[in-house]
Amino acid sequence: MPAPLHHSPIPARTQDSQHRPWPPTTQAQLTLLALLWALLWVLLWTPLSARAQIPVPVDPPPDMATARKMVYGGPVWQDRRVNDFFGGGSRVTVRATVTEVWRQRYKEQSTDQLMVVYQLTPGPREQFQCQACVPALGAALFAADERGRWQLRARGRLLMEGAPGAGAEDLQMVQLTDDQWALRSRRLDVSAGLETRSERLVVDPGVSPTRDAGPRELRVALNEGFKDKAGPLACGSGAAPQATGLSVLSPGTGPRVEVVLRFNEGPCPRPEPRIVRQRLVLRDGQFVPDDEAASAPQP
Incomplete structure (x- = not known):
């Protein structure tokens, strides 16, 4: 009979072979690792901060018709204050014609602002030009938001008397x-x-x-x-x-x-x-x- 095969026993892994220590880290390697982390930080965050410093472009301010609609809802405004101002009383309904007469853009606290002023007349403005004819004045304040879009921030739809004869x-x-x-x-x-x-x-x-x-x-x-x-x-x-x-x-x-x-x-x-x-x-x-x-x- 052939002689039985004998396998050499595989030596068991010792405790030392299972937990071999990492090679010692040199000062140069630590410095290189710190530089790599710093470079990664710069690559990740610099574009974001740079974009944050770029000013947001502001849209063109609202045109006359758009601004008036945001303030009064359209070219004609009906309200109790209109009746009180022009003496219509409770039995007569006065509808005011709204005409933009002035606007100015400026900056307040680094925010673009736009002030718009309106004359209110009981009918077309060109038909309200006698010396004793006194229009009402209203105004609205628009401001650009963080996206550069214009928003209505404040308004006074009937504030005070205007120029006699609906003049300048x-x-x-x-x-x-x-x-x-x-x-x-x-x-x-x-x-x-x-x-x-x-x-x-x-x-x-x-x-x-x-x-x-x-x-x-x-x-x-x-x-x-x-x-x-x-x-x-x-x-x-x-x-x-x-x-x-x-x-x-x-x-x-x-x-x-x-x-x-x-x-x-x-x-x-x-x-x-x-x-x-x-x-x-x-x-x-x-x-x-x-x-x-x-x-x-x-x-």
Whole structure:
């Protein structure tokens, strides 16, 4: 019989062979590993941060028809306030024709903003141009969002009286502080030589309570002036010219302005010229007399 085959026993793996230690790591290898991690971090995050610094292009502002639809719903607006302003009463329904008369684009806190002003007339504007015909003024504030799209942020669909005869409005944006602007409106009305002048400021009251609260309401924060004062048109050269002025002062604890009124008192032919200066501060959405200015010593 053939001799049985004998297999050599396979030596069992020792404890040392199962857990062989890694070769020692050198300082050069550690440095190379750190550099690789740093390079990976740069490749992953640099494109994202670079994209975040690229300004988002802002869409063109809404055209006249689009903006008006966002504010009033269309070219005609019906509301109780229209009846109250034009004296329609409760039995007559007055529909106001809405006409854009002015717009200005500017930046507030690095955000593109657009202020648009409207005249409201009880019928077509071209048919409302008599001296005694007084239109209403409305305004709307648009702002570009983070995607560069224009949104309606605030509106005042009927704020105050406009220029007599639906004429050209004297409007401009004034910067109250580094991060706040206001719409300035100067109004002049002359009747039988008597002048009525006023300085008005319209402000955005601030952030809405919730995101879905809709557009805020613009507010007439300042309305100062004089009424029916005799000027050169009434008294000739014996009367001094009349005017109003407004300037923005150092903001301090709140936006401050100074209003100067130059008007005449007394009968023709030589009424007495007067000058009234008022310093006011914006508090809770309204300009009120500045207590600090009143208590300061006068020069």
